[in-house]
Amino acid sequence: MSKLLLPGRLAVSALAVVSLSACGALSGGGDPGLGDQARSATAQLSSPGGASTGVSGTVRFTEIEGGVYLSYEITGLDPGEHGFHVHEGASCAAADTDGDGTPEAGGAAGGHFDPLGSPHGAPSAEPDARHAGDLGNITADADGLAVGGREDRVLTFDGATGLIGHTMMVHSGRDDLTSQPSGDAGSRVGCGVITLQ
Numbered sequence: 001m002s003k004l005l006l007p008g009r010l011a012v013s014a015l016a017v018v019s020l021s022a023c024g025a026l027s028g029g030g031d032p033g034l035g036d037q038a039r040s041a042t043a044q045l046s047s048p049g050g051a052s053t054g055v056s057g058t059v060r061f062t063e064i065e066g067g068v069y070l071s072y073e074i075t076g077l078d079p080g081e082h083g084f085h086v087h088e089g090a091s092c093a094a095a096d097t098d099g100d101g102t103p104e105a106g107g108a109a110g111g112h113f114d115p116l117g118s119p120h121g122a123p124s125a126e127p128d129a130r131h132a133g134d135l136g137n138i139t140a141d142a143d144g145l146a147v148g149g150r151e152d153r154v155l156t157f158d159g160a161t162g163l164i165g166h167t168m169m170v171h172s173g174r175d176d177l178t179s180q181p182s183g184d185a186g187s188r189v190g191c192g193v194i195t196l197q
């Protein structure tokens, strides 16, 4: 009997997720209310607006107790390490952020997602010593493929550090985890808006 009821329950649950996602996009923050369901969100990465980098891939976030688990599969990168951050903005479009009259690729994504007013740091740092969006580096192999996964204990789905509606960004170079305000990680080569699934 309960198996027969399941499809209906899933359909209702899917509708709830869709409407919640719309709310979150309008309010700019996560909304509580999904109870114990483990939610997930994804960002589909591609060249940021104003660039043609050949980078593409997917970053997936799954809600876990006390944080999120993130996994990624990204192609088209130069071999080596690449800065990996959640940025504040809700768009990957080009925008003139330094006021020089020339739009920067992915400039609309803004700076690192930093709802707690912290300095830039390593993902292993305490919340007051890293941006919520500081996810360190990912490493691409000789074919330009970066695949992996890890937990993060600062980012969340709800509240001030809620990641929904912000942008996932991959950079051309390595994040040195110390330079302010963004780790000297180079240009923006892959970007996607983080969307609740």
Ligand SMILES: [Cu+2]
Binding pocket: 083, 084, 085, 086, 087, 112, 169, 170, 171, 182, 185
């Ligand atoms: Cu970044």
